[in-house]
Structures are given as C-alpha cells and as structure tokens.
Amino acid sequence: MMPAVSAPDHATREALQYFHGFANEFQSEALAGALPVGQNNPQVCPYGLYAEQLSGTSFTSPRRQNFRSWLYRIRPSVNSSRYKPAEGIDPARFGASADPSHSDVTPNQLRWQPFPLPERPTDFAHGLTTICTSGCPAGKQGYAIHMYAASKSMHNSSFCNADGDFLIVPQQGALRVRTEFGMMDVAPGEICGIQCGMRFSVALPAGSARGYMLEVFGSHFTLPDLGPVGANGLAAPRDFQTPVASFEDSAGTFTVLHKLCGRVFEARQDFSPFNVVAWHGNYAPYKYDLARFCPVNTVAFDHADPSIFTVLTCPSHIPGTATADFVVFPPRWTVADHTFRPPYYHRNVMTEFMGLIKGTYEAKQGGFVPGGASLHVCMTPHGPDTATFESAIAKDSSCPEHLPRDALAFMFEVNHIPRVMKHALQSTELEEGYQDCWAGLKSHFNNGQRDAVHVLEQANGDSH
Ligand SMILES: O=C(O)Cc1cc(O)ccc1O
Numbered sequence: 001m002m003p004a005v006s007a008p009d010h011a012t013r014e015a016l017q018y019f020h021g022f023a024n025e026f027q028s029e030a031l032a033g034a035l036p037v038g039q040n041n042p043q044v045c046p047y048g049l050y051a052e053q054l055s056g057t058s059f060t061s062p063r064r065q066n067f068r069s070w071l072y073r074i075r076p077s078v079n080s081s082r083y084k085p086a087e088g089i090d091p092a093r094f095g096a097s098a099d100p101s102h103s104d105v106t107p108n109q110l111r112w113q114p115f116p117l118p119e120r121p122t123d124f125a126h127g128l129t130t131i132c133t134s135g136c137p138a139g140k141q142g143y144a145i146h147m148y149a150a151s152k153s154m155h156n157s158s159f160c161n162a163d164g165d166f167l168i169v170p171q172q173g174a175l176r177v178r179t180e181f182g183m184m185d186v187a188p189g190e191i192c193g194i195q196c197g198m199r200f201s202v203a204l205p206a207g208s209a210r211g212y213m214l215e216v217f218g219s220h221f222t223l224p225d226l227g228p229v230g231a232n233g234l235a236a237p238r239d240f241q242t243p244v245a246s247f248e249d250s251a252g253t254f255t256v257l258h259k260l261c262g263r264v265f266e267a268r269q270d271f272s273p274f275n276v277v278a279w280h281g282n283y284a285p286y287k288y289d290l291a292r293f294c295p296v297n298t299v300a301f302d303h304a305d306p307s308i309f310t311v312l313t314c315p316s317h318i319p320g321t322a323t324a325d326f327v328v329f330p331p332r333w334t335v336a337d338h339t340f341r342p343p344y345y346h347r348n349v350m351t352e353f354m355g356l357i358k359g360t361y362e363a364k365q366g367g368f369v370p371g372g373a374s375l376h377v378c379m380t381p382h383g384p385d386t387a388t389f390e391s392a393i394a395k396d397s398s399c400p401e402h403l404p405r406d407a408l409a410f411m412f413e414v415n416h417i418p419r420v421m422k423h424a425l426q427s428t429e430l431e432e433g434y435q436d437c438w439a440g441l442k443s444h445f446n447n448g449q450r451d452a453v454h455v456l457e458q459a460n461g462d463s464h
C-alpha cells in the first residue's frame, strides 16, 4: 500500500539508486553532461549551472583527510533573505547552545522511557530534542546527543548544521532524506550520516518517525582501524551507500534552517535548495544497514570490551581516544567458556549513551525498551541488572547461546563529560527508580570456602 505522505515530490516510493563505498571520490549527473570535464569552475558551466564548492575540511588538510565536493546548481546558495532566529525551536530544548543555564551535570545513572510522538503535527527539524552535550561547537570540539520525534514531513524547508556532522539512528518509522546530493531511504536498522554544511530535508513515508541522533562538532566520522583483526570485518566500506544526484527546479517560498553554535536560524528563499544537477567529490552523505555489520568477538573466554562493535568513530586529537564512537550490539552467538557472559560491571572513563532500536539488551531484563535511552557518565558505575546477574551465574557456560535475532541496541560512547539538558532531567520519561534495577545484588562472598581453597593451594605449593 502507498503510504500517505504530505510531500509527494520527495516522498514517492520509487527505489532509489546509490553509490557504494565510504568516502570515495564520486561523481554524479542527473542530466548527462552536467559535470564540467577536466576542471571545476569553467567560465560558463554546462546547462548554465552555478559551480559551488562545499568543503568539509580545511583546504590544506592532508590529502587522506581532505574532504570537499563540487556542486553544480541551478542557483547558488547565496540567494536568501537574512537569517533570524528560527521560530518554533526552543533553545532550551534543542541546539545544545553554550548557555549552561539549560543543562546540568549529574553522576547519577539515568534512564529514559521512550519519548512519545508529538501530539501536534511536527516535522523532523522541529521535533529535535537535545538530551546532553559537551564541548563547544565554536571551538569545534565535543558533541551533542539528540532525539527526534516527528509526525509530518518537512515541506519546502531544509535544515543545515554548521556545527558538525549528524549521525541519524532511526528507531521507528522510515525516513526519506532529501539532500543536496540526492535522496536516501533510511529505515530503522539503518543509519545515516549527514555532514557539516549539507542541507537536507526529511519526509516520513510512514507518517511518523522517532529516533536518535549523534552530533560531532568540527570533525567527521570515519571507519575504525582494524589492527590485528585484519583487512576485513566490522563495517565494510562497500556497504556504505551515497545518493546519486537528483534535483528539483521548483519556485515558491523555501525555508532554510541553519544551526550555528547551537542556535537555529532561518531564512527564506524563492527556489528549492535541492537544485544540484550534478556533483563530484568525496564529501557526501551516506547510509549504512547495520545488518551488514560483521562482528568479531571472543571464541574462548572472557567478555571483550564493546569497542569490538565500533561501526564508525570520530577521532579526537588524542591517539586512540575518540570524541565519539558509534557502537552497535548486533545479534550474535555468545560462546565464552567459564565466563560471565553479559557485560561486566564497570566504571569507565568514557561516557556511554545507549539506545535500543528493537528487542531487548543483554544487560537489562526489563526497563530498557525500544525508543528509550540510558546515560552513564564518566566513572558512574553500571552493569547488568540484578535479574541478569543472577541468571548469568546460574547458566551452563559450555553451551553456545544466540542472543535474540530481532534485537538491536547501540551506544554513543563519548569522551567529554556531558551536561544533561534540564528538560530531559525534568521529563516524565526519566525513570525515577532506575537505580532499583541493581537492588538486591547481594554479597555472594563466601569467606570460609575461599579460605579452604587457599589453604589447599598452599599445601600443593601453588604460590599465586
Ligand atoms: O554498559 C553497557 O551495557 C555497554 C557495555 C557493553 C559491554 O559489553 C561491555 C561494556 C560496556 O560498557
């Protein structure tokens, strides 16, 4: 059945085409011959198009980290009214502005139940809510973690983030994402990267949508190095998909929303921002199906660190420390011998925001539900709830077990300590009794028995 949509132009359901590959040099023409040959800015471009460069790194970045694309468009992006603060977007809810009065720090374990879909018709851009943030977009360091909940398609409007890259993780309802580079269909179970400066618009083929969004300031997501794992495994570059050029030559009033230093501005223009007839370059949006992720894990004993499940990483200046990692917990076999198989208890230097796309998560038997979220900041203790612990120590650890195939959890693992938005701390979705999930973790310490083993070891001359 054709879903009801409000923007037929970018919400029709024809199968879209994509390039395959991560951060490749691509070139795409919606009209044959629209790309200049052998140069970027001829005196007059084919079809009378305007040439516009979009850079994602400084001009002089080393070649391997240098990202830019050339866009050939019907009218250049300069033609708009002057920007003013966007209407209907509350800086206390979205934007992660530097204003500390909107947020606070807390060492408490936090968990939210799913945020409801909006009661009033709300599009993606107006349905964004920031949960926590750290660092500073002006200083191009740090990140923000947002959620979105939308009930109508964006119509004649676009959003652009001058602060950094967005990684969108749909949880409910597919998105049709129109960008200056072309269109992508992104369903729950897939992710979508839209980098700094790229204008995009989101239509909702299912009529509503909800999900998570990680924003990194001043830096880009890349594939993690694989070290001794070898040349293959985890996310394969060829499974990333980038849209092909498609344009609309429409007149009318278009709103261009623009986020700068955490504040959202808007301007009007009398032509579609999605007027790019051809483009080439290595700075382009992408999507990826998380079902393609090929995990590696222990095959003997012990629980490996979750870094083995890194899909994309945004490196910081500190070697080996990411500003943010996107980590997925895919369906898989657990096979470790004489091992406590769920996540170990831990206090980590990195901060962990977790979300659930579907199903259940291995460390929690209840309370952590699809569309919900948890936040354990730097050094805040956490781990399996009491029920998970009790059942894990009683299991036969010589039997392989398959974690539920219809489950998908993920983590935004971040370095800077976040401030949590006050609205999120005060929301009814915040679970008051979250800590109770660890109530009843009683002492299993058996002093007498341990002493007996120790004495035996000593008698046998065992010195450890
Ligand atoms: O806290 C969590 O559930 C995430 C997590 C998973 C895991 O397998 C090991 C460590 C860790 O932080």
Ligand SMILES: [Fe+2]
Pocket (backbone or CB within 6 Å): 346, 348, 352, 376, 382
């Ligand atoms: Fe953790």
